Amino acid sequence: MLDTMPNQEPPSAEDGWETFFRWGPFGLLALGTLVCAATAPALMSRGEVYAAGVLVAAALALQAWWAVKRRDSPRRAPAGIGYYAARTVLAAVLAWLNPFFSIYAVIGYFDAVPLLPPRLARAGLLVTAVTMAGAQAGGLPPGSAAELLLFGALLALNATLVMVFGRIDEKQAEESRAKAATMAALERANARLEQALAENAGLQTQLLVQAREAGVDEERRRLAAEIHDTIAQGLAGIVTQLEVVLVGGDPAAARVHVERAQALARESLGEARRTVHALGPRALEHDALHEALGKTVAEWSERTGVRAEFTATGTVEPLHDEIEATFLRIVQEALANAARHAGADRVGVTLSYMEDEVTLDVRDDGRGFDPLAVPVRGAAGGFGLAGMRSRAERLAGTVDVESEPGGGTAISARVPLVRHG
Known part of the structure; x- marks a missing residue:
């Protein structure tokens, strides 16, 4: 002590x-x-x-x-x-x-x-x-034997007290050293904790910056895909209709194609305005997904002259807005590819509502291709299959392509079923 x-x-x-x-x-x-x-x-x-x-x-x-x-x-x-x-x-x-x-x-x-x-x-x-x-x-x-005996007893008593108090002192010293060691360990732990907190704050700041940059990049890709799937496809349709007018000689048929070109131009203009404001498909403004897909397939069939059919299976449910927009864009891209490249006579589109997922299948009987030979981006800088996969992956979904030269093409997209709201 x-x-x-x-x-x-x-x-x-x-x-x-x-x-x-x-x-x-x-x-x-x-x-x-x-x-x-x-x-x-x-x-x-x-x-x-x-x-x-x-x-x-x-x-x-x-x-x-x-x-x-x-x-x-x-x-x-x-x-x-x-x-x-x-x-x-x-x-x-x-x-x-x-x-x-x-x-x-x-x-x-x-x-x-x-x-x-x-x-x-x-x-x-x-x-x-x-x-x-x-x-x-x-x-x-001591002057006598009695005094000597008394001295011995008192010496033993004092020595005992010395040992007792010495032992108490040693125990208290050990406790003090243990407390000091504990305090030192706590100080070191606090210092390490402060250092870890400072490092975590730096990492959090870095992650926020990276997340912000990733979000900007993702939004850029999404915007580019939206423009590709709407405005670019509309302009491509206009070009196709006008090319028919140039090579045709029938004024009545030419007038029909010009009117279609005008309709596509108006639709593309509307999509451009919508892209600027909300990036949401106009076809889904007033219609559910299965209704919008049916109209899209019918309009595409009328415009291209290719027989196309749409079928919905399962119990129709209102889906999350992002899922509906993604499936609509995939169908638009698949139909555009079929019109440009497949040379198909028939196209079938099927939307299937299942217990925990929704699937979309687009099939044609066109000339087909080798999926492994298709680049990540189209030859003209478009998005094509890569854009479809990117859209589905954002929703934890997948896009599978089955095709071979001369054997037609089947595109299957599936995402988890997330209801609206």
Whole structure:
């Protein structure tokens, strides 16, 4: 306890022990001197009184020196060891002259641990115990067998107290060291936690920037796909109708194709405006998905002259807006590819509502192709199959293509069924 209190206690307790170690010996020496002066006529001879006076002056000088020296002296330094040894000898001699000087000698119990190394501390405590036992027994040396027996008993008692208090001191020192180690570990853990929090904040900022950039890129791709699937296809249809007018000679047929071109132009203009405002398909404004797909397939069939049929199976349910827009765009792209490349006579579109997913199948009996030979992007920079797959993947879905040269083409898209709202 004495070993750790000056360093482990709160500042108020530390200051209290510091004050005791500095001024306590002066107070104990003064108290012991007063008591011994009062009892000197009965216990001391004139020569012993003179000797005690000299020793008290020496002890006072020693305490004054140490009060100044201890400020700059580290724990268990040679100066402190010398001070403890000299004071213990003076206190033992004074207690031999008058047992009441043990009042001064008791200080040896308190500062042995702070001033002495562990082994010397035990010796210092033992010497102090001998001094205290001798004083309590009436003085040293014992004058009779009874006094010797009493001295032995008192010495055993003091030694036992020294061991008990020493053990208590060791346990408290261990607890103090454990607390200090725990506090140090907590400080290190807090430092690591603060560092981790700072790193996490930096990572979060970085992730936010990356997410923002990814969102911008995704929106750009989506906008490009919307333009490709609407405006670009409408313009391609207009070009096709006008080419028929240029090569045909029938004015009535030419008028029909011009009217179709005008209708496509108006539709493309509407899609362009809608793309700017909301990127939502106009065909889904007032119709459910199966109705919009039926109208899209019918209009495409009328425009291209290719027989096309639409079928819906299962229980029709209102789907999430993104799913409906995705399926409509996939059908538009598939029909556009069939008109440009397949040379098909028949096209079939099937929308199937299942328990936990929705599928869309577009089949034609055209010339077919090798899916492995198709580039990621179309030859003219379009999106084609890659655009279909990208749209489906955004909804955790898939697009599969089955085709071979001369064997027609089948495109199957499937996404999880997510109801509207």
